[in-house]
Amino acid sequence: MNRLWSASRLTYAALAVTALMSVFPIYWMFVVASRSSDAMGQVPPPVTPGGNLGANISRLFSNTDAYFLTGLINSAIVAVTVTVSVVFFSTLAGFAFAKLRFRGRNALLLAIVATMMVPTQLGVIPLYLLMTKLNWNDRLPAVIVPALVTGFGVFMMRQYAGQAISTELIEAARMDGCGTARIYWNVVLPALRPAAAVLGLLTFMTTWNDFLWPYAVLNDPENPTVQLSLRALSDGYYQDMSQVFTGTAIATLPLLLVFVLFGRQIIGGIMEGAVKA
Amino acid sequence: MSVQLDARPPTPAARRTTRPPRAFRLSRLDERYSPYLYVAPFFVLFGVFGAYPLIYTFWVSLHDWDLLGTEHPFVGAENYTRLMADPDFWHSVVNTLGIFVLSTVPQLLAALWLASLLNRQLRARTSWRMAVLVPNITSTAAVAIVFGVLFGRQFGMVNWLLDLVGVGAVDWKANRFASWVAISAMVDWRWTGYNALIFLAAMQAVPRDLYESAAIDGAGRTRQFWSITVPLLKPTIIFAVIVSTIGGLQLFTEPRMFHSGTNPIRGGPLRESQTMTMYMFENAFAPHYNFGYGSAVAWLLFALIAIVAALNVVLLRRLGGTDRPVQARRSRKERPR
Numbered sequence: 001m002n003r004l005w006s007a008s009r010l011t012y013a014a015l016a017v018t019a020l021m022s023v024f025p026i027y028w029m030f031v032v033a034s035r036s037s038d039a040m041g042q043v044p045p046p047v048t049p050g051g052n053l054g055a056n057i058s059r060l061f062s063n064t065d066a067y068f069l070t071g072l073i074n075s076a077i078v079a080v081t082v083t084v085s086v087v088f089f090s091t092l093a094g095f096a097f098a099k100l101r102f103r104g105r106n107a108l109l110l111a112i113v114a115t116m117m118v119p120t121q122l123g124v125i126p127l128y129l130l131m132t133k134l135n136w137n138d139r140l141p142a143v144i145v146p147a148l149v150t151g152f153g154v155f156m157m158r159q160y161a162g163q164a165i166s167t168e169l170i171e172a173a174r175m176d177g178c179g180t181a182r183i184y185w186n187v188v189l190p191a192l193r194p195a196a197a198v199l200g201l202l203t204f205m206t207t208w209n210d211f212l213w214p215y216a217v218l219n220d221p222e223n224p225t226v227q228l229s230l231r232a233l234s235d236g237y238y239q240d241m242s243q244v245f246t247g248t249a250i251a252t253l254p255l256l257l258v259f260v261l262f263g264r265q266i267i268g269g270i271m272e273g274a275v276k277a
Numbered sequence: 278m279s280v281q282l283d284a285r286p287p288t289p290a291a292r293r294t295t296r297p298p299r300a301f302r303l304s305r306l307d308e309r310y311s312p313y314l315y316v317a318p319f320f321v322l323f324g325v326f327g328a329y330p331l332i333y334t335f336w337v338s339l340h341d342w343d344l345l346g347t348e349h350p351f352v353g354a355e356n357y358t359r360l361m362a363d364p365d366f367w368h369s370v371v372n373t374l375g376i377f378v379l380s381t382v383p384q385l386l387a388a389l390w391l392a393s394l395l396n397r398q399l400r401a402r403t404s405w406r407m408a409v410l411v412p413n414i415t416s417t418a419a420v421a422i423v424f425g426v427l428f429g430r431q432f433g434m435v436n437w438l439l440d441l442v443g444v445g446a447v448d449w450k451a452n453r454f455a456s457w458v459a460i461s462a463m464v465d466w467r468w469t470g471y472n473a474l475i476f477l478a479a480m481q482a483v484p485r486d487l488y489e490s491a492a493i494d495g496a497g498r499t500r501q502f503w504s505i506t507v508p509l510l511k512p513t514i515i516f517a518v519i520v521s522t523i524g525g526l527q528l529f530t531e532p533r534m535f536h537s538g539t540n541p542i543r544g545g546p547l548r549e550s551q552t553m554t555m556y557m558f559e560n561a562f563a564p565h566y567n568f569g570y571g572s573a574v575a576w577l578l579f580a581l582i583a584i585v586a587a588l589n590v591v592l593l594r595r596l597g598g599t600d601r602p603v604q605a606r607r608s609r610k611e612r613p614r
Contacts (some may be wrong), residue, residue, distance in 0.1 A: 005498075007397040013392055022470060026415060028434075029423050031416070040426070045434045093316045095399055102312035108320075115323055117519070119582055121554070122575040123330030125337060125561050125568050130330065144328035149319045171519075179304060181310040209416045209531040216562060227418045234422045234537035240427060248419035259414045263407040266414075270479035272440035 024250065030170050032245040040241045058245040065236060067222055068247060070222060071229030075251075077208040077223060078140060082147045086203045090200050091148035092158025099170055100180065109158065115151040131217055132194045138220035153199050156273060160195035161188065198269030201262050205255055226251045284317075284585045331579075337572040344566035356573035366574065368548055370581070376532070377525045377585075379461035385517060387465070388472035389510075394500060395473060409470030417545070420532030421463060425450075426586075428459040430533075450536060456550040463531045472517050479513040482507060515593050516569065522586045526578065529554040553578045566614040 028047070033037055035050035060068055083127040096102070097109050127146070128137075165188060173183045189196075214225045221232060230251055233244045259266065288563045338356055342349040360366050373559060390408060410422070428449035449459045483506065491501050507514075522556050532550045533541055542559045544551030551559075553574060561571025 005397045007394075007399050008411040009401075011394050011397055014406055015399075015408075018394075022408055022412050022466070025420060025423050025427065025466070026324065026411065028417070028427075032426075042435065043431055043432070045432070045437060089318045091346060093319055096312040096315035100308075100315075100454075102309070108316060112319065115327065117523065118327065118331065119523055119527055119579060120327040120331060120581050122557075123327065123334050125557075125572050125575065126330035126333035127326060128562075129337075129568070130326075146322065149322055151319065151323065151359065154316075154319050179307045180315075181307075184315075205414055209418075211418050211534075215533075216558070227416060230416075230418050230422065231534065231537070234425075235541060236538070239538060244422060245426075248416070248422050252415050252419050255414050255416065256411075257327070259407070259411060263410070265404055266307050266409060267403070267406050269475060270410075 004221075009046045020063075021189045026256070029245055029249050029252065032242055033249040035242055037240050037242045054243065056242050057250075059240075059251070060243050060246045063233070063243065065221070066229045066233045066247065067224055068221070068226070068229045068233075068250075071076070071224045071226035072250070074224065075208055075226040078144055078203065079204050081144050083200050083204045084113045085148040086150055087200045090153030090157045091161075091189060091192050091196055092184060093149070093154040094159075094161045095105075095165075095184055096193070097154070098161035099165060099167065099188070112151045112154055116147060116155065124213065126218055127213075136217075138218055138223055140223075143210070143225065146213070147207060147210075150203070156199055156269075157192060157195060161192060165191045175185070194265070195210060195269070197262075198265050200270065201258055201266055205258065206217060207273040243275060285309055286387045309372040334572045334575050337568050338576055340569045342567075342572075344568070349569070350565070351614040352569070356569050357577075359575065362572050365548060365551075366556060367552050368546075369553045370547070371553045372453075372544070372550055373526055373528065373578075373581075374556075375454075376457050376460055376464075376528060376552065377522075379457055380464035380528075381518070381521045381525050383461075384465045384469050385472060385514070385521070387469045388517075389507070389514075391469060391473035392476035392480055395477050395507070404551070406474060409473055410522075411470070412467045413471040414434060417467070417530045418534050419570075420467065421531045422537060424459065424463045424531075428462075446508055450539075450545055451547075451549065453547075456532075456535070456545060460528075460532050460550055463526070463535070464528070468521070472521075475517060476510060476513060480509050483509050511593065515590060518589045518593060519586050520591055523582055526582050527554050528552045528584060553581070 015199075031046060031049050033056060034053040035046060036052045036055075039046050039050065052153070057203075072268060078155065106261070131137050131142045136145075169187055169191075170183055173187050178186065211227045211231075212227070214228055218224060218228060224232065230247050233247050236244075337349075338351060339351060340349040341352045341355070348556065395402075395405060395409070418576070428436075430436065430446060430448045430450065433449070439445070447455050449455045487509075488501055488503050491505055496504065528553060531543050532552055533555060535550070536542055536545050537542075540546050542551075542555055542563075557564065557571045557574040557578065560567050561576060565571075
């Protein structure tokens with residue numbers, strides 16, 4: 001056990017100020033969401049919740065420009081599908097890179113690390129043309145399919161599989177006549193569960209938040225993701241801010257929930273990744 | 278994992294001879310080719326939806342290519358020469374670099390400082406870490422809307438606070454530099470805590486005895502921080518700078534949503550904070566749908582990212598001590614707590 005520096009009162013004070021600044025915009029989002037629309041014009045600005053949340057929610061869901069409910073459902077479909085797929089393909093490839101021998105293994109792994117540095121976002125124009133050709137414009141496959149597996153996920157699972165699975169265990173399973181598919185399903189996947197959970201959480205949050213590509217390819221206002229619903233709300237000619245903030249609060253709620261429940265694991269995942277990378 | 282339930286005495290030699298050759302062949306095939314099958318999904322997907330579009334962007338940029346036209350005549354470098362003479366393009370380049378500097382430099386310094394605070398003997402360690410990370414998990418679009426209101430001219434909380442200390446109201450959306458500051462504040466808010474945790478993990482891997490011997494030599498805490506911690510963290514800092522460069526120069530959602538309602542894709546009435554990615558969007562999609570011109574912007578942005586990332590690495594390599602301490606770190610790598 002390392003001896004750490006002690007924390008003075010000043011340390012706690014500085015941390016408290018930082019924490020307050022971190023949390024305040026999120027807290028304030030809920031404050032405005034729970035107030036009537038004239039809260040925006042008040043001086044000083046309100047910092048305590050009001051009693052208008054229910055009314056704001058019902059106005060939000062009946063807003064005919066935002067398609068907010070459709071947005072929520074679409075985002076849930078996209079985020080869950082992408083998360084399941086990323087976890088599956090990343091653990092599979094991570095297992096192959098960490099525990100199976102094949103020609104070109106190191107070169108391919110290096111290629112994956114290199115792809116993580118490529119700003120693929122800059123390819124949106126041909127991607128848009130490609131989706132037009134596939135007739136996926138304005139439809140969910142356009143935002144799901146390109147995200148089904150990521151270089152980050154493969155690399156993260158490879159790093160974890162290298163240390164979490166003993167080679168003897170795999171050899172034993174092989175002696176028992178297991179093929180590589182059986183080994184993956186019965187030995188590797190259970191052993192990778194903690195890291196796969198973190199990857200799943202990070203993927204879910206990233207996908208839920210994704211804005212640029214859905215913004216480019218989902219142009220039908222009646223079929224948005226929730227982030228595009230927020231854009232429609234905030235671009236409205238007449239801005240009813242308590243309603244817009246109700247939308248941002250509801251769109252943030254699933255993420256906060258995930259974070260409160262699994263924050264410890266997420267922090268662990270980020271920090272372990274940092275040391276290994 | 279299966280357990281051997283076969284109670285018969287093992288007869289390995291007999292088995293080897295009676296093993297069906299087909300199953301044997303299958304298992305050899307499995308050993309040899311399945312790994313490729315398992316890693317293939319990433320490469321196929323990246324090839325089709327990542328690498329191909331990026332390279333094809335260059336091809337499109339050499340053509341006069343718009344949404345409605347059925348023909349796309351080859352025009353060579355014309356899109357690029359037009360861009361070079363396009364003041365709105367250069368305006369977006371300056372905006373991008375300005376916002377990038379304002380959002381990255383304070384962010385990484387603050388993250389280092391925050392990490393050194395988190396690296397002490399703290400009560401409720403996990404709660405503090407969660408508190409600094411929470412901005413990072415929120416939806417960018419949602420937060421940009423909230424910051425747009427906080428930085429409102431008339432009723433924004435920031436101007437109200439400035440008024441309390443006697444500073445006049447700032448028009449955060451219509452003043453070019455002020456809009457850079459507001460957008461950078463958003464980026465800093467989101468990423469400082471995240472980078473602090475990355476730095477914290479690296480700090481925990483620094484061997485304590487280095488500090489002890491430095492203390493014996495009479496180095497104070499500040500001196501220890503700059504002479505031990507920062508040089509040892511150099512690989513991590515370089516990593517964080519590269520990631521911030523790639524992300525920061527492509528900034529889109531924050532400025533786009535900050536200007537919600539009025540001239541969103543132009544980044545304000547006079548393009549006060551239109552980034553290069555926004556300029557690419559304005560040209561490639563609504564309202565112009567000029568794919569060729571937009572693609573040229575994309576490639577120049579790509580080049581800019583490569584140049585800035587390389588410059589950063591060169592500068593950071595020169596900064597600080599030698600590479601010797603890095604080896605010390607490797608020999609005593611510890612898992613983060």
